[in-house]
Amino acid sequence: MFEPAHVVPIGEFSRLTYLSVKTLHHYHEVGLLEPASIDPSTGYRRYSLDQVGRAHLIRRLRDLDMPVADVRAVLLAPDVASRDATLRAHLERMEAELARTRAVVASLRELLSPASPLAVTFVEVPAQPVFALRAVVDAAGAGRWYDDARLRLDAALGQAGVRAAGPHGATWAREYFEDERGEIVAFVPVRAGARSGAPDGVASTELPGGRFAVAEHLGGFDDFDRTYGALGSHVVRHAVGLSDPIREFYRVGPAETPDPASYRTDVYWPVQAA
Known part of the structure; x- marks a missing residue:
């Protein structure tokens, strides 16, 4: 040999x-x-x-x-370009994971510190016309689905010549939290009578009115559970919660700023009418 x-x-x-x-x-x-x-x-x-x-x-x-x-x-790899592409893709995955780890560490440190009292208000919300997209989505892919849905909603606004009447948002069905899979409705408020023409599956519809407990979440979504926990606990103590979808309004989010610390999200928890 x-x-x-x-x-x-x-x-x-x-x-x-x-x-x-x-x-x-x-x-x-x-x-x-x-x-x-x-x-x-x-x-x-x-x-x-x-x-x-x-x-x-x-x-x-x-x-x-x-x-x-x-x-x-x-x-x-047959050539340097192919080799470098594989290496670059892995490095990008590692950088994303490192950023994720840093965010979780920062969230854990925040969890170890005393939480500031959450300001909760109860409001009556009228029915709201919206352009909307809905789908049953796995929790693991929810972020990607919403990002795509928001782009499609913005395209629908442009095609209809309509301006948004408020911040973008989404509703989250109870099953989404219980089963890690459920219906999400991405929406953007519009003026009464606005019609999307249903481009790319976007529907002209209406979010039903009702009574909600509302709190503001400040910052990124790694510690979103703390706001949900505090708001939901407040509802248990002071009202009768409903199983209707929870609404989130993204007043300041990734589309407005690259800094997660600057995000501002209003969370609307449905409650029984007084």
Whole structure:
């Protein structure tokens, strides 16, 4: 059997690469790092010195939690552009996860600090004409669905030559919270009589009136549960809550500012009429 020059046993290769023998066996099994030669009678693996750099690259990519399939794509990339595209996509995912981790850490620190009393008011809300899109959505994809729905609503406003009569918002069905899947209605208030022409599925409809307990949520959505908890608790203590969808009005959100600390959301909790 042909054996390349400058090969070393797997134990020595382990020292050269800082990869354990067990790890090298695993990388062989999943097709990331084939030995330069394998003894047909003993199965003993030997590696070429030319493979040291490849092993170092694999180690660093795996240290970045890159999936094995993506590491393989990097190693087998036909050109530098393809390799860099895979690396760039993974780095972007890591940066997004890092931002998410920082937001959760900040939220946890906030949770450990005493909460400021939540100001809650009870209001009677008249029926409101809106342009709306509705869908049953999984919680994991709700953010993406709403972002797309908002763009479609804005397009409907433009096509109808209508200006929004208030901030964009959404209603969230009880099932969304209980089952992590439920109906969401994205809407934008419009003046009475405005018609969307139903472009791209946008309907001209009306949000029913009613009585609501209202509170303002300040900042991003990582600690949105605290506002929901405080508002819902206030309702339990001072009113009779209804199972109707909760409404949110995004007075200041991602469409208005890139700074989550500046977000302002009004939460409307439906309650029984006084």
